[in-house]
Amino acid sequence: MDSSGSNLIIMRKYFILILMLFIAFSSRGAQQNTIYKDSVKTTSSKKLESDRNVMLNAEDNTSPREINVGLPASVGGMTIMEDNLPVVYYYWPDMPNRLWRQSVGLSRIGLMGLNESAVTLGDIGYTVDSHSQMSTKVFKLKSKFTTNNFGWLQGDANISGPLGKGWGYTLGAFVNFDPGTTDIACSKYNDVTKIFRVGLTKYFNNNRGVINFLYKYSDSRNIHDYAYFRYEKGGNVTEMDNFKIGRDSYILRSGKVRFKDIISGEYYWSDIDSYNAKSVSNNFSVFGNYLLKNNWNLNFSTRLHISKASVFEPSPTTVQEVTTDQGYTLADGTPYSGYVGTMVVQSSPRNPISDIMGRFWLTKKTKYHDWNLGILEMLHKRKFTSNRTFYQQTLEPQPQLLFSNKTDEYGFYNYGKSAAYHKGIENKLSIYGVDKWNVNRNLSINYGLNIRYFHMDGNYSTSPRDVGFVIKENELKDFSHNNIHIGGFIGATYNITRNLGLMGNIQYTETNNGLESYNLAVEPSMKKSGTKEGAVGIFWNNQYIQLVSQLTYVRKNNFLKRFNFVNPDDPSDATNKSVYYDIQTVGWTTDFNFHPFKGAKLHFLFTLQNPLYKNFNFEVYGMKYDYNDYNVLSISKVLMEIDPSYNFGKKNEWRIWASFRYFSKQFANITNVLYFAPHWETFGGLDYKLNKNIRFSLSAVNFLNQRGAKGSINGSELVTDPTPYYGTLMTGSYIMPFTVRFSTSINF
Numbered sequence: 001m002d003s004s005g006s007n008l009i010i011m012r013k014y015f016i017l018i019l020m021l022f023i024a025f026s027s028r029g030a031q032q033n034t035i036y037k038d039s040v041k042t043t044s045s046k047k048l049e050s051d052r053n054v055m056l057n058a059e060d061n062t063s064p065r066e067i068n069v070g071l072p073a074s075v076g077g078m079t080i081m082e083d084n085l086p087v088v089y090y091y092w093p094d095m096p097n098r099l100w101r102q103s104v105g106l107s108r109i110g111l112m113g114l115n116e117s118a119v120t121l122g123d124i125g126y127t128v129d130s131h132s133q134m135s136t137k138v139f140k141l142k143s144k145f146t147t148n149n150f151g152w153l154q155g156d157a158n159i160s161g162p163l164g165k166g167w168g169y170t171l172g173a174f175v176n177f178d179p180g181t182t183d184i185a186c187s188k189y190n191d192v193t194k195i196f197r198v199g200l201t202k203y204f205n206n207n208r209g210v211i212n213f214l215y216k217y218s219d220s221r222n223i224h225d226y227a228y229f230r231y232e233k234g235g236n237v238t239e240m241d242n243f244k245i246g247r248d249s250y251i252l253r254s255g256k257v258r259f260k261d262i263i264s265g266e267y268y269w270s271d272i273d274s275y276n277a278k279s280v281s282n283n284f285s286v287f288g289n290y291l292l293k294n295n296w297n298l299n300f301s302t303r304l305h306i307s308k309a310s311v312f313e314p315s316p317t318t319v320q321e322v323t324t325d326q327g328y329t330l331a332d333g334t335p336y337s338g339y340v341g342t343m344v345v346q347s348s349p350r351n352p353i354s355d356i357m358g359r360f361w362l363t364k365k366t367k368y369h370d371w372n373l374g375i376l377e378m379l380h381k382r383k384f385t386s387n388r389t390f391y392q393q394t395l396e397p398q399p400q401l402l403f404s405n406k407t408d409e410y411g412f413y414n415y416g417k418s419a420a421y422h423k424g425i426e427n428k429l430s431i432y433g434v435d436k437w438n439v440n441r442n443l444s445i446n447y448g449l450n451i452r453y454f455h456m457d458g459n460y461s462t463s464p465r466d467v468g469f470v471i472k473e474n475e476l477k478d479f480s481h482n483n484i485h486i487g488g489f490i491g492a493t494y495n496i497t498r499n500l501g502l503m504g505n506i507q508y509t510e511t512n513n514g515l516e517s518y519n520l521a522v523e524p525s526m527k528k529s530g531t532k533e534g535a536v537g538i539f540w541n542n543q544y545i546q547l548v549s550q551l552t553y554v555r556k557n558n559f560l561k562r563f564n565f566v567n568p569d570d571p572s573d574a575t576n577k578s579v580y581y582d583i584q585t586v587g588w589t590t591d592f593n594f595h596p597f598k599g600a601k602l603h604f605l606f607t608l609q610n611p612l613y614k615n616f617n618f619e620v621y622g623m624k625y626d627y628n629d630y631n632v633l634s635i636s637k638v639l640m641e642i643d644p645s646y647n648f649g650k651k652n653e654w655r656i657w658a659s660f661r662y663f664s665k666q667f668a669n670i671t672n673v674l675y676f677a678p679h680w681e682t683f684g685g686l687d688y689k690l691n692k693n694i695r696f697s698l699s700a701v702n703f704l705n706q707r708g709a710k711g712s713i714n715g716s717e718l719v720t721d722p723t724p725y726y727g728t729l730m731t732g733s734y735i736m737p738f739t740v741r742f743s744t745s746i747n748f
Contacts, residue, residue, distance in 0.1 A: 053643060053659050054078070054111055054128060055102050058681040058701060058735045061152065061178055062097040062191055062222055067126040068639060069114070069533075070554045070585030070611045070632075079127040081112065083214070083287050084301040086121070089355045089380040089426070090514065093348045094309040098193070098279040099218035100130070104142040104745075105158045105172035105197050107133040114533065115489045118507045119432050119448035120359075120376065122487045124531040124556070132285075134212045135168020135201035136160045139748075146743040153177045158197070166205075170214075172197035181246050181737050182225045185398040186255025187272045191222035209290035209298075216285070221278030226250045226316050227734045228341065228395055233726045235665055235677035240729075245707045246737035248397035251314060252343070259347045259387040260415035265470040267415075268349075270312055276349035277312035281305060297363045305355040311348040311386070316731035317574045318342050318566055319395065328392075328404045331411070336402060339395035339729055344564065344574055346386045346420075353382040370436040372448075378428045382515065386420035389413075390574075395729065416469035418576035420519035424458015424479075442495040450487040450509075456480070460518035465576070479518065481526055485510040503550070504536045513560055517578070525580055529558040549590040557582040557615075563670075565620050565717055575620065582614035583632055599652060603643040611635050613670070625718070631667045636678075638664035651689075658684040668732070673722040679706060681735055695745040705738040 057065040064078045080087045080096045087100045102109065112120075112127035121127070133142065139161035146154040158172035173196050180190030199214035227245040230238040239245050255271040270276045287301035319341050322328050328336040361374025391412045393399035401411045434448035457480035461471050489507030496502065509531045517524035537550025559581050567573035587609030594602040611632040618625055631637075645657035661681040668674040685699030719725065 053641070053683070054126075055109070056659055056683050058661070058683075059733070060180075060191075060222075060224075060736070061176075062101070062193070064102075064128050067111075068607070068609075068635065069125055070552070070587055070609050070635070071124070071531075071556060071583055079117070079121065079123065079125065081127055081129045082106075083130075083132050083212075083285060083303075084299070084359055085285075085303050085357045086378075088305070088307075089353075089357070089378055090382075090516070092516065093311040093351050093384065093386075094279065094281070094307050094353050094382075095311075097222070098220040098309070099195065099216070099281050099283070099307075101174055101176065101193065101195060103158075103172070103174045103195070104144050104156050105133050105170075105174060105195070106130045115446065115448065115491065115505065115507060116434075118487055118489055118509050118533075119434055119450045120374070120430075122428075122430065122450055122452055122485055122509050122511060124507075124509055124533055124554070132170075132197065132199070132212075132214055133158050133160060133172065134170050134199055134210075134214070135162065136170075137162055137168070141746070141748040143747070144743055144745045146741060148739050148741040150181050150739065151179050152741075163200075166203045168201040168203070170197065170199040170201070178222075180225065181739065182249040182251075183247070183398065184223070184225065184249045184251050184255075184272070185253045186251065187223070190225070191220075192278075193220035193222070194218065195220075204290060209288060211286065211288040211290075214283075214285040214287075216283040218281050218283075219278065221272070221310070221312075223251065223272045223277075223312065223314075224733075226731050228316075228319060228729055228731045231674070231725055231728060231730045233722075235668075235675045237676070237730075239707055243395075243397055244737075245734050250316065250341070250397075250399065250731065252391070252393055253398045253400050257312075257314070257345050257347070257389055257391065258410045258412045258415075259345075259389050260468070260470070262385055262387055262416055262419045262421060262469055262471050270347045270349065272312055274312070276347060277310050279307060279309040281307035281309070292362075295364055298360070299363065300358075300360045302358040303355070305353075305357070307353040308350045309348070309353050310350055311346060313347075314343050314345045315564070316341055316343055317564060319729045319731060326404070328402050330394075330400055330402065336394070340392050340402060341395050341399065341731060342390065342392050342574070344388060344390050344414075344418075346388050348384065348386045351382060351384050353380075355380050368438050370438075372432075372434040374432050376428070376430040376432070378426075380426045381424075383423040384421065384515070384519070386519070387415075388417055388419045388576075389415055390417070414467050416465065417467050418465045418520075418574075419469050420465075420576075421471055422458060422460045422515045422518040424456060424515050424518075426514055427453075427455040429453045442501075443492065445490070445492045446505075447490040448488055450485075452485040452487070454481075454483045454485055454512055456512075456514060458515060458518070460521075462521050464521050481512065483512050483526075483528065485512070485528070499541045501539050502537070503539060503548075504534075506532075506534045508532050513558075517560060519562070520576070520578060522578070524560075524578065525558070527558050529556060529560075531556040544595050546593040547591070550588070552587045552589065552609075553585075554587075555582065555584040555614075559583055563717055567621050568718055569621075577618065577620055579616070579618045581616035583611060584614050585609050585611035585632075599647040601645050603641070605639075605641040607639040609635075609637055609639075611637075616670075620718075627670055630670065630672050633668070633670050634666050636663040636666050638662070638678075653689040655687040656685070657687070658682070669716040669719055671718065671720050673719060674716055674725060679735070680704060682706075693747055695747075697741075697743045697745070699741045699743075701736050701739040701741070703738060706735065707737065 054064050087096045088094045110129045112129040117127045143157040154176045156174045160170040162168045176193040178191040195218045197216050202211050285303045289299045324335045324337045356379045358377045364371045389412050392402045403411050407413045430452040432450040437445045459476045459478050462477050463475045487509035491505035493503045511529050533554045535550045535552040539548045589607045592604040613630045616627040640662035642660040647655045664678045666676045682704045688696045
């Protein structure tokens with residue numbers, strides 16, 4: 001038996017032993033299950049986890065928004081939990097928005113706080129916490145239909161009810177056909193997603209608990225579009241006469257791209273609608289809870305996830321101007337002069353991924369304590385290939401492919417350059433404990449500890465990722481790592497008066513780079529990455545006002561990111577490089593809720609922060625770069641959210657609401673010489689409740705109709721002099737244009 005097999009056997013033994021110890025501990029006597037009835041109500045840090053409008057995303061219709069904590073947002077977006085387990089083990093290429101959407105098939109959606117995420121998952125950041133709609137004691141129908149002015153069609157329905165003899169059922173279907181806001185020539189829809197659910201519930205005798213069996217199938221593909229614009233001094237962008245940001249598409253007109261498979265060495269074609277661009281997954285879950293002796297509650301959630309995950313992702317790098325004597329032509333041989341956009345495309349077709357996850361935890365409330373003791377086991381296996389191709393296109397809506405002396409007869413070049421490959425398994429076995437200790441009527445202390453065993457093994461290719469790269473068996477190298485991670489937090493809330501109090505919190509987590517760090521030929525650093533977070537603040541509550549204000553400090557070391565660097569001497573030449581660095585941020589956040597009169601509510605959130613790169617240096621294209629103490633890419637230093645709402649009518653059947661988000665300037669490249677000017681993201685709507693069964697909602701995204709770019713400027717990472725870029729054409733991401741949505745909910 002190989003080393004990975006013996007490690008798994010040992011881990012299973014530890015897993016069973018720890019579970020037996022927890023169950024044995026739960027049978028011991030405990031104090032009476034009561035808490036202080038007259039204890040002072042506090043909002044403390046929980047206030048900062050609510051009222052975040054996390055599902056309002058100004059970039060697309062597929063994912064929750066990111067909530068900033070001073071660290072760069074992950075490529076996969078926010079971590080999403082479903083039925084107390086992560087939706088996916090790792091976000092790439094098994095992207096969570098391919099198999100999870102906000103749906104009536106979920107009974108509730110919330111936001112998991114920083115402490116809970118740190119102890120249960122070992123990560124720093126906010127997490128979406130969702131739970132499936134399982135069987136009900138009586139028949140229930142939940143349905144919703146959504147459309148918008150661009151032709152978006154989304155149907156969502158779920159039925160549930162009893163089957164008799166302690167059994168119940170649930171059935172759900174979610175179908176999404178979203179053309180997006182840009183006119184993509186090669187596909188009718190920007191996003192096509194189908195999710196189906198079927199489940200059974202068994203209720204234990206004497207209402208001591210339930211066990212749920214759920215199968216979920218998902219079939220999804222989507223694509224991210226870009227825009228080009230004229231960059232101006234001061235971080236503003238000017239929309240071109242022939243290209244409307246957020247309305248016109250920068251995706252190749254034909255959509256077809258030729259790749260060389262780094263495994264077989266054979267060439268193939270792919271596009272947004274091809275079989276190689278969509279992900280299909282099957283999920284089998286068993287979860288529930290059972291009340292043990294002495295009021296200990298055993299909770300459990302297990303899942304088998306099997307996926308064929310694909311990615312087809314075109315990304316722009318640079319824009320340059322050419323003349324007819326430089327040899328560029330259209331497909332029909334017509335000479336071309338004007339602006340040329342360089343694109344790099346990755347194709348990751350049908351990557352096999354499988355996860356086995358299990359979480360078992362015991363909870364109990366006593367007079368002084370609120371216990372949560374658990375085990376989390378996650379076994380992940382994947383084979384990942386990313387084939388890469390370069391091409392160039394015209395600068396126009398629905399651009400055309402260009403041919404030149406650097407392309408082949410099909411119009412593509414640099415097959416396999418910076419391609420990625422790895423194969424292996426990861427295993428995380430964690431034990432954790434959390435307690436809320438009510439010391440007295442004024443003081444409560446929260447603390448938790450997570451100890452995780454992390455094992456990883458597999459193989460990668462040591463061959464340089466040069467043009468024409470194909471994996472050779474004799475160049476595959478095995479690797480194996482074992483690590484122990486420790487994470488935890490301690491926080492306290494102290495009431496000075498009934499309505500006024502202090503709070504403080506410190507937490508620490510450790511992680512290691514995973515399989516993805518072996519994508520390239522270079523042996524990666526496997527040093528631990530530690531994240532430290534501390535906060536101290538004040539809260540104040542009364543009948544009209546709930547306020548929390550706190551100072552925070554966050555630092556994460558050994559941060560890993562793969563950058564697409566463009567050669568300063570040749571804008572058409574780009575390379576992919578892994579860079580390790582630290583990030584540190586100090587911030588001040590104030591969260592404020594105001595209820596001036598019946599039906600009216602105003603929520604205000606203000607954040608002032610200063611995220612900086614630390615120990616950030618690397619070498620590329622024969623040059624050494626050092627960006628220590630530079631501002632972090634794409635993160636605003638000033639953030640604001642203003643969320644007014646008002647319920648009115650004889651039965652409060654009407655609700656009008658709005659959400660305004662302000663972002664100060666965002667640095668668009670790591671040298672900080674290019675940046676985007678401040679911008680607002682706006683949402684608003686009018687909801688009407690016809691009766692207890694039928695609701696209507698009319699809402700708008702970006703109702704101020706701002707046109708502009710955000711995030712980063714592709715291909716500008718190494719730019720040090722901004723002057724040549726003023727008035728030049730660039731490419732980047734953008735916020736959605738003005739969009740009106742209408743939805744109808746019917747529930748019985």
